[in-house]
Amino acid sequence: MDRESMSFDVVIVGAGVAGLSAACRLMQAAHDQSQEISVCVLEKGAEVGAHILSGAAFDPRALEELFPDWKARGAPLNTPAQRDELLYLRDSERAVRFPDALVPPSMLNEGSYLISAGDLCRWLAEQAEALGVDIFPGFAAQSLMFGEHNEITGVITGDMGLDHDGHPKPAHEPGIELYGRYTLFAEGARGHLGQELIKHYDLAAGRDEQHYAIGFKELWEVPVEQHEPGLVIHTAGWPLSSEAHGGSFLYHGSDRQVMIGLIVDLAYDNPWLSPFDEFQRMKHHPEMSRHLEGGTRIAFGARAITKGGLNSLPEMTFPGGLLIGCDAGTLDFSRIKGLHMAMKSGMLAAESVVTALAGGDEGGGTLTDFKTRFESSWAHEALAKHRNFGPAMHRFGMVAGGAWNFLEQKLRLPLPVLHDTAADHARLRPAEEARKIDYPRPDGVLSFDKPSSVYLSNTHHEEDQPCHLQLYDASVPIEVNLPRYAEPAQRYCPVGVYEVVEDSNGAPRFQINFQNCIHCKTCDIKDPAQNIRWVTPEGGNGPGYPNM
Incomplete structure (x- = not known):
């Protein structure tokens, strides 16, 4: 197939905080060294921020x-x-409030701001474009390109105008080949290209x-x-x-808005559990209800969170590129905060790339100095300090795991x-x-x-396109997952994408309503047979979050 192609010094996949921070820092660092570089950012959402969701x-x-x-620049931190x-x-x-003396330091929010992550990304995009970055919303990076030495040379965007x-x-447009001397992957949690890269280069070996x-x-x-x-409430316990x-979490933001949410660890063991419910x-x-009474729900969304921490962090470098932000897993789960960590990883990646290009690097190599930069940063220090947070919760439960983390964080005991x-x-x-849960x-x-929640997410997919939720084996849902796990x-899907219905003969049939998909990636993670592969639909499809 004949495709158009474009070449840049750096291609960035994903216009979240990691990708946009990397783009801004690339241009800043290049300017500092009197260097000219070309940078493009691909965003699968219809606009920057459309697929962004955070507390x-x-x-x-x-x-x-x-x-x-x-x-002075008007960043949306109000x-x-x-x-x-x-x-x-x-x-x-019933509820019990933890005395301030017993609250782990990582759960305190002094100096933080209650924001819309989508609005922050839109503002970062404005700064990036002012610096000379090309941003292409509505273009989904669908596949990788490799060079003759097994290095990443760029990505290919998905075709537009394919039928089911x-x-x-008739309106078909082939995807575009985007070549980069270096390619940064900032797709967010469980990025589908990031998963391919981790497997291809064995980046998670030993983790x-x-x-x-x-x-x-x-x-x-x-x-x-x-x-x-400015009120910040976090809870543990019921209903889990x-x-x-x-x-x-429940945050009182600006303009009479309250942000409320629930985080459910996907290590749960009861197949009857419904995180949405x-x-x-x-x-x-x-x-919770006392903060919402008399109010109106105006938006809904859900998204996977990469929370393994330092013990699960893969190698972030490989020939021709880097994984940054939640595509790698830089979130500090002990603080339930990932935005600043993702930004820092993107900035460090940008500095490594500019240093390499300034030295005459033609691209395609492994940016070995990034690891040194990252391990010397406050982001790595935070991950190392809190590396036991998640494993303690998984191994000992909420109460005993919380006690372990209190001893480690508050009393600074040298625990293994x-x-x-x-x-x-x-x-x-x-x-x-x-x-069974009723x-x-x-x-x-x-x-x-x-259904009403999907409506509030402003989700849209062209119905006559290939299903982006792919089954490796179409028989597994009914023949394996249904009898063993009640499918x-x-x-676990929060928006009713997957159903077991009866066919014309009264036999069970697995139905995928991909039009409902809000790109949370839970199916790709939690399916017990690992039989579902999430890939990008047509660019511009998916949720349309206004200010989440």
Whole structure:
């Protein structure tokens, strides 16, 4: 197939905070060295920010390094965190507040801002374009290009205008080959090209299995009399039980908006559990509902979180490129913060690339100095300091694991390094051995169903295109997962993409409603047979988050 091609010094896949910070720093560093470089950023969303979702209590440390004058430039950091509360929800009615002296330091938010990560990305994109970066929204990087020495030479964007069977429609446009002397991958958690690179170059050799959670978020507009800008609440306990770990957040942002969400660790073992329904019933707890009463839900979304930490971090360098941000797994889960870590990794990557290009590098090599830069940074120091946080929770549970982390963080005891080597998808028990969970019906006031939630995510996919949720073996859902696990895809997917329906003969059939997909990647992570592969749909398709 004849394709158009374009060449740049650096190609960046993904216009999240990691990719955009890398783009900005590339241009800054090149300018500092009186060097001219060309940089392009590909974004699969219809616009920058459309696929961005985060809490977000934002630590501005990396932003202050990237743009020390960020306030004068109008960065969308308008609501400083003012007050922290950490609660343990004992059951559906009762809660205990942790005394300040018992709160792990990583859970405190002094100096942070309550922001929209999507708005931050839109602002970063403006700064990048002002510096000379080319940003191409609506173009999904779908496949890798390799050179003759097994180095990455760039990416190919997905074809536009293919029908369900992959045949060209009248408006078909082939994807474009984008060549880069170096290519940075910043796709976010469980990036599909990032996964290919990790396997191709064996970047995770000797590391613990990577671990994930699914994070839900809703945006509410509440009455002014119950709005407390800057209030930060985190909870542990109910509705999650010993079968699942996680916790909730509730942030009072600006303009009478409240951000509420639940993070569910995908290491849970009960196949009957539905993370979406756990989130919906969580909002009925009195400590949560009092902040939402009289309010209106205005946005919904969900996204996987890469949370394995330092023990699970793969090698981030390979011939011709780097993995940065959550594509690698730089999030500091002990703080439930990844934006500043992703930004820092992108900035360090940019400095390595510019140094190489300034020295006459033609590209394609391994940027070995990046590892030294990263390991000397405050980002690596934070990951090393909190490397036991996730493994302690997995091995000892929420209470004992929390105690372990308190001893390590607050009392600074020299505890041994913990490891967690079981993959999230391998933890499910057979359905007949697990407790079946009957979830209450949503009331349409505080809790809602999946169809109305998909609607609020502004998700759109052209229906006549190839399904981007690919099964390696189409027989597995019905012949393996259904009898053993009651086909958990029906429940771990937050938006009803997967269903078991009856065919014309009354036999069960696995149905994929890919039009509902909000690109959370949970299916790619949690399927017990690892039979589902998430790839990019047509560029511009997916959710359209306004300011999440």
